[in-house]
Amino acid sequence: MSTQTPPRSSWLKPALIGAALVAIAAIGYSSLASSTPAPDVTFIDIKGQKISSQSLRGKVFMVNFWATSCATCVKEMPQMVETYNKFKGQGMEFVAVAMKYDAPNYVLNYAETNRLPFTVALDSGGDIAKAFGDVTLTPTTFLIDKNGKIIKRYVGEPDFPALHKLLEKTIAG
Structure with a gap:
């Protein structure tokens, strides 16, 4: 029985999407924090x-x-x-x-x-x-x-x- 590593494309896309969501959330938080009335x-x-x-x-x-x-x-x-x-x-x-x-x-x-x-x-x-x-x-x-x-x-x-x-x-x- 051999174990194969999943192709890079199968985990790369979700990782990039996750990183992008974290970045967007951080930008949203910092702009929200800097606009407190x-x-x-x-x-x-x-x-x-x-x-x-x-x-x-x-x-x-x-x-x-x-x-x-x-x-x-x-x-x-x-x-x-x-x-x-x-x-x-x-x-x-x-x-x-x-x-x-x-x-x-x-x-x-x-x-x-x-x-x-x-x-x-x-x-x-x-x-x-x-x-x-x-x-x-x-x-x-x-x-x-x-x-x-x-x-x-x-x-x-x-x-x-x-x-x-x-x-x-x-x-x-």
Whole structure:
């Protein structure tokens, strides 16, 4: 009794079809993951002004969850300021959301002392952090495109050169 190996064509075609389906599924998943809509929230800045995420539609914007007690947040803030200053002329907006446990007077003092040029909002009830997927780790930053879709989430300090390239591409697109 001899055992013959099946001809290559009998297993090659199903293998290629399977590989193609896996690739299509991966592409579908990544495009789905990169098009999560940003939640509809209203930010209340340190001056008491309300800014809705709806009002930011049509612009690329970043939402940065931070705290004055977070060493990484404080370390990255000058680079966030540089990023904002570099791209604000191209229509980018930026909202720094202080976590609910951050004392409002600390946030106000930090924002004034460091002359933060962008919107600094308080999340006193934690509702904004909840709406963005229950953010608990700081810093966490979301990059949102002109259509209101989250295209990138950074937990920890972003790779700023890569962030700048992504901002250039997103603003141009």
